[in-house]
Amino acid sequence: xxxxxxxxxxxxxxxxxxxxxxxxxxxxxxxxxxxxxxxxxxxxxxxxxxxxxxxxxxxxxxxxxxxxxxxxxxxxxxxxxxxxxxxxxxxxxxxxxxxxxxxxxxxxxxxxxxxxxxxxxxxxxxxxxxxxxxxxxxxxxxxxxxxxxxxxxxxxxxxxxxxxxxxxxxxxxxxxxxxxxxxxxxxxxxxxxxxxxxxxxxxxxxxxxxxxxxxxxxxxxxxxxxxxxxxxxxxxxxxxxxxxxxxxxxxxxxxxxxxxxxxxxxxxxxxxxxxxxxxxxxxxxxxxxx
Amino acid sequence: xxxxxxxxxxxxxxxxxxxxxxxxxxxxxxxxxxxxxxxxxxxxxxxxxxxxxxxxxxxxxxxxxxxxxxxxxxxxxxxxxxxxxxxxxxxxxxxxxxxxxxxxxxxxxxxxxxxxxxxxxxxxxxxxxxxxxxxxxxxxxxxxxxxxxxxxxxxxxxxxxxxxxxxxxxxxxxxxxxxxxxxxxxxxxxxxxxxxxxxxxxxxxxxxxxxxxxxxxxxxxxxxxxxxxxxxxxxxxxxxxxxxxxxxxxxxxxxxxxxxxxxxxxxxxxxxxxxxxxxxxxxxxxxxxxxxxxxxxxxxxxxxxxxxxxxxxxxxxxxxxxxxxxxxxxxxxxxxxxxxxxxxxxxxxx
Numbered sequence: 057x058x059x060x061x062x063x064x065x066x067x068x069x070x071x072x073x074x075x076x077x078x079x080x081x082x083x084x085x086x087x088x089x090x091x092x093x094x095x096x097x098x099x100x101x102x103x104x105x106x107x108x109x110x111x112x113x114x115x116x117x118x119x120x121x122x123x124x125x126x127x128x129x130x131x132x133x134x135x136x137x138x139x140x141x142x143x144x145x146x147x148x149x150x151x152x153x154x155x156x157x158x159x160x161x162x163x164x165x166x167x168x169x170x171x172x173x174x175x176x177x178x179x180x181x182x183x184x185x186x187x188x189x190x191x192x193x194x195x196x197x198x199x200x201x202x203x204x205x206x207x208x209x210x211x212x213x214x215x216x217x218x219x220x221x222x223x224x225x226x227x228x229x230x231x232x233x234x235x236x237x238x239x240x241x242x243x244x245x246x247x248x249x250x251x252x253x254x255x256x257x258x259x260x261x262x263x264x265x266x267x268x269x270x271x272x273x274x275x276x277x278x279x280x281x282x283x284x285x286x287x288x289x290x291x292x293x294x295x296x297x298x299x300x301x302x303x304x305x306x307x308x309x310x311x312x313x314x315x316x317x318x319x320x321x322x323x324x325x326x327x328x329x330x331x332x333x334x335x336x337x338x339x340x341x342x343x344x345x346x
Numbered sequence: 347x348x349x350x351x352x353x354x355x356x357x358x359x360x361x362x363x364x365x366x367x368x369x370x371x372x373x374x375x376x377x378x379x380x381x382x383x384x385x386x387x388x389x390x391x392x393x394x395x396x397x398x399x400x401x402x403x404x405x406x407x408x409x410x411x412x413x414x415x416x417x418x419x420x421x422x423x424x425x426x427x428x429x430x431x432x433x434x435x436x437x438x439x440x441x442x443x444x445x446x447x448x449x450x451x452x453x454x455x456x457x458x459x460x461x462x463x464x465x466x467x468x469x470x471x472x473x474x475x476x477x478x479x480x481x482x483x484x485x486x487x488x489x490x491x492x493x494x495x496x497x498x499x500x501x502x503x504x505x506x507x508x509x510x511x512x513x514x515x516x517x518x519x520x521x522x523x524x525x526x527x528x529x530x531x532x533x534x535x536x537x538x539x540x541x542x543x544x545x546x547x548x549x550x551x552x553x554x555x556x557x558x559x560x561x562x563x564x565x566x567x568x569x570x571x572x573x574x575x576x577x578x579x580x581x582x583x584x585x586x587x588x589x590x591x592x593x594x595x596x597x598x599x600x601x602x603x604x605x606x607x608x609x610x611x612x613x614x615x616x617x618x619x620x621x622x623x624x625x626x627x628x629x630x631x632x633x634x635x636x637x638x639x640x641x642x643x644x645x646x647x648x649x650x651x652x653x654x655x656x657x658x659x660x661x662x663x664x665x666x667x668x669x670x671x672x673x674x675x676x677x678x679x680x681x682x683x684x685x686x687x688x689x690x691x692x693x694x695x696x
Contacts, residue, residue: 090478091474091478101694139668139672142672143671143672146671148420148473148474148477148619149414149420149477149613150613150671150675151474152420152477153609153667153671154667154668154671155611156606156609156664156667157391157664157665157668157671158664158668159664160606160660160661160663160667161660161661161664161665162664163660163664164658164659164660164661164662164663164664165657165661166655167504167656167657167660168654168658168661169659240398244632250451273596275448278481278602281478281482284480285478294377316489316492316493318366319485319489320485320486320489322486323481323482323484324482325416326478326479326482327467327479327482327483327486328481330467330470330471330475330478330482331457331467334470334471336477338680339358344627346548
C-alpha cells in the first residue's frame with residue numbers, strides 16, 4: 057500500500073511538471089496552430105537561464121527566477137517574430153521542421169555556453185521529506201505540485217477574466233472575427249509564444265531542481281506529446297488531466313511491470329488515442345477525416 | 347535539342363519519354379558520371395568516407411522524399427526504419443548465415459513490410475497528427491530493438507564481419523565506393539522512373555488532394571500503405587548498407603536525431619525532387635565535415651574552439667533548416683533551377 061501511495065505521489069508531481077510543459081505547448085497551438093517541437097528545449101533554456109542567473113550572476117533565487125522569466129519571454133518574442141511569422145500559411149511539414157530546426161539551435165546554443173556536463177542547481181526549494189502514511193515524498197516534489205497548480209489556476213483565470221486572455225481565446229476561435237473586433241492577431245501570436253516560454257521556464261526550474269541541469273531536460277519535451285494528445289491539443293484543462301494520467305501511468309508501469317516499458321507506455325497510449333479519438337479527451341472535435 | 351525560352355519541343359514519342367531532353371542536360375550527365383568515377387582516385391580517404399556516407403544517405407533520403415515530398419505523408423520515424431533494415435540484415439547475415447546480397451535484399455523487403463504496418467495510422471491521420479504518430483512508432487521500434495535481447499542483442503552493439511567475395515575482403519572505403527555508388531545510382535533511377543508510372547502519379551495525386559484523387563479512382567488506402575512500403579524499402583536498403591559498411595550496428599545510431607537529419611536533407615534539397623534529394627544529401631553530410639575542417643584551421647587563432655565544435659555543428663544544423671525554410675522552402679533544387687534560368691535568359695531577367 058505504501059508503495060502504491062509513493063508511486064501515486066511521484067506520478068502526481070511528474071504529472072504536474074508535464075502539465076506545465078504541456079500548457080506552453082497548448083498555448084502556442086491554440087493561438088497559432090503551430091506544433092512546437094522545441095517546447096522541451098524551451099524548458100532547457102529556462103533551466104540554464106535560471107542556473108546562470110543564480111550561479112554566474114550570483115543573484116538571490118527570487119531575483120534569478122524573474123531574470124530567467126524575462127529572458128525566456130524575450131527569446132519567445134524573438135522566435136515568434138523572426139522564425140514563425142514568415143512561416144504563416146506554410147504547409148504542416150515546413151512548420152514542424154522549422155520548430156525542429158529551432159530546437160537544434162537552442163540545444164546547440166546552450167551547449168556552446170555551458171558544455172555538455174550536467175550542472176547541479178543550488179538548493180533553494182525546501183529540503184527534507186514529508187511522510188504520509190508510510191510513504192515519503194521529498195518536499196521539492198510537493199513544491200512542484202503546488203507551483204504547477206498555482207500556475208495552472210492562474211492561467212485559467214487569465215483566460216476567463218482578463219482582456220488579453222479573452223483576446224487570445226477569440227483569436228484561437230476565429231482569427232478573422234477577432235480582427236474585426238479590433239484585436240491585434242500579431243500581438244496575440246507574440247504573447248502566446250512569450251507566455252509559452254515563461255511556462256517552460258517555470259517547468260524547467262522545477263525539473264532542474266528534481267534532476268539537475270543537463271541537456272537531457274530537452275528529452276522531457278517528447279513526453280509532452282502524449283500528454284497534449286491525450287488531453288486535447290487545444291485544451292488547457294486537458295493538460296492537467298493528460299499530465300496527471302501520463303505521470304501516474306509511467307510510475308505505475310515502472311513499479312508494477314518494469315522492464316523499461318515505462319519509457320514507451322506514453323507513446324503506446326498516444327497511438328491508441330490517435331487511432332480512436334484524435335482530438336483527445338477535451339479537445340475541440342475539428343480533426344479532418346482522411 | 348535545346349531548351350528555348352518558349353519550352354522544349356518534341357518531334358517523337360521516344361524523345362518525349364527520354365529522361366534527359368536537352369544537349370546541355372546530356373553533357374552535364376556525362377560530366378557528373380566522369381566526376382563520380384574519378385572521385386575515389388582523387389580525394390583523400392577521409393573525404394572518401396564522406397562520399398560513401400553521402401551515397402547511403404542518398405538512398406535513405408530518396409525513400410523519405412517518396413513518402414514526404416511526393417505522397418505528402420509526414421514521417422518522423424525514419425530512424426526506426428533504418429534500424430529495422432540494419433538489424434535485420436546484420437542478423438540474417440550472422441545468425442542466418444546468408445550471403446550479404448541476399449541478407450540486404452531480405453532486409454529491404456522486411457523493412458518495407460514493417461513500414462507498411464507502421465503506415466496504418468496514416469489511413470486515419472494527416473499533417474501534424476501523423477507526424478506525432480510516426481514519432482511514436484520510432485520510439486516503439488527502438489524500444490523493441492533495445493529490449494528484444496534474444497534477437498537484437500539488446501543494448502549491445504552487433505559487430506558485422508567484413509564482406510568477403512572471390513577471396514577479396516571489402517575492407518576499405520575504396521572498395522565500398524564501388525558497391526554504394528551503383529546502388530545509389532540505381533535508387534535515383536528507380537525513384538525517377540517510379541514517378542512516370544501510374545503508381546507514382548497516384549502518390550502525387552494523394553499528396554495534392556486526396557479527395558479528388560479518390561474521386562478519380564485512386565484507391566487512397568492502398569496508395570498510402572504502398573507509399574509507406576516503397577519508402578521504407580529504400581530506407582531499409584540504406585540501413586542494411588550502413589550495417590555492412592560500418593561493420594557495427596548499435597541502436598544509438600538510429601535515434602530521432604537520425605530521422606531529423608534525413609528530413610533536413612529532403613527539406614534543404616527540395617521536397618518532391620529526386621535531384622534535390624541528392625544535392626541535399628551532399629550538402630547536409632558535407633556540412634559537419636566542413637565545419638570541423640574550418641574549426642581545425644582556426645585552432646591557431648581561436649584556442650578552445652575545438653571543444654565547442656560539436657555544439658557549433660548543432661547550431662549550424664538548426665540554422666540551415668530554419669534559413670532554408672524561411673528563404674527557399676523549395677530547397678537547393680529550386681536554387682539550381684534559378685541559376686540555370688538566369689544563364690539561359692541572360693542578358694534578360696526572364
